[in-house]
Amino acid sequence: MTPDALEARLRQVGETRYHHLHPFHELLHAGTLNRGQVQAWALNRYYYQRGIPIKDATILSRMEDPALRRVWRQRIIDHDGSDDRRGGIEKWLALATGVGLDAAYVTSCRGILPATRFAVDAYVQLVRERPLLEAIASSLTELFSPGIISTRVRGMLAGYDFVTAETLAYFDARLDQAPRDAEFALDHVKRHARTSEQQAAVIDALETKCAILWTQLDALYFAYVAPRLPPPGAFRPDDLAPPDPAPVAPPR
Numbered sequence: 578m579t580p581d582a583l584e585a586r587l588r589q590v591g592e593t594r595y596h597h598l599h600p601f602h603e604l605l606h607a608g609t610l611n612r613g614q615v616q617a618w619a620l621n622r623y624y625y626q627r628g629i630p631i632k633d634a635t636i637l638s639r640m641e642d643p644a645l646r647r648v649w650r651q652r653i654i655d656h657d658g659s660d661d662r663r664g665g666i667e668k669w670l671a672l673a674t675g676v677g678l679d680a681a682y683v684t685s686c687r688g689i690l691p692a693t694r695f696a697v698d699a700y701v702q703l704v705r706e707r708p709l710l711e712a713i714a715s716s717l718t719e720l721f722s723p724g725i726i727s728t729r730v731r732g733m734l735a736g737y738d739f740v741t742a743e744t745l746a747y748f749d750a751r752l753d754q755a756p757r758d759a760e761f762a763l764d765h766v767k768r769h770a771r772t773s774e775q776q777a778a779v780i781d782a783l784e785t786k787c788a789i790l791w792t793q794l795d796a797l798y799f800a801y802v803a804p805r806l807p808p809p810g811a812f813r814p815d816d817l818a819p820p821d822p823a824p825v826a827p828p829r
């Protein structure tokens with residue numbers, strides 16, 4: 578494939594597999610979830626936010642070219658913040674507390690779904706174990722995030738009276754950061770994925786990343802929309818009854 582044909586193929590992956598198509602996002606953006614369900618989303622996604630700079634530090638540690646590292650390290654600064662700027666993790670925590678969660682509970686990650694943990698950890702593992710080119714390609718879902726972020730902010734402000742523009746401030750910076758990061762990664766992938774094997778591998782990395790995002794929403798849907806069965810130990814919104822008490826005598 579030519580580099581442009583590869584780009585077209587990668588964009589096709591986004592059109593068919595990106596999480597803008599997931600039913601949980603459709604409900605979230607339409608304003609039809611209740612507060613507990615929005616809290617569950619914010620709580621679980623905190624673990625993704627927390628994992629992103631760990632993922633990027635892993636990628637950074639594998640880059641041998643200082644010029645490449647100089648660009649990539651900005652991603653870590655964006656999420657971790659600096660002396661005079663709040664980072665993405667802090668802004669996400671503000672989002673989570675803004676929808677009514679306790680900060681210490683959120684940062685403890687005690688209430689997240691097991692599938693959230695497995696999926697985010699799989700992302701870190703992917704960038705550690707696969708070739709650097711594929712690790713870089715796995716970030717290309719960000720090509721598609723500005724669209725969903727705009728839809729989400731508009732929908733959530735219109736749909737939920739407990740959500741304010743201040744609560745969603747996390748997304749403001751992403752609208753500039755995501756295109757900047759995605760264009761850099763796309764250019765790198767187009768220049769370095771030259772053989773058909775490399776091209777197939779970067780497409781696979783992007784498909785795997787889409788699956789990592791999709792899995793997190795599947796888990797939220799199962800636990801909090803239908804059949805509404807949060808696993809043991811996971812966050813239970815106020816409107817969900819406590820789990821059945823344990824049997825008196827365990828079966829022999």
Ligand SMILES: O=C(O)c1cc(C(=O)O)c2c(n1)C(=O)C(=O)c1cc(C(=O)O)[nH]c1-2
Binds near residue numbers: 629717718719
């Ligand atoms: O709101 C979203 O739907 C969304 C999606 C994605 C993505 O596509 O992975 C990211 C983000 N947000 C995001 O805020 C973010 O910082 C981010 C970093 C990355 C990455 O893979 O390095 N993806 C995403």
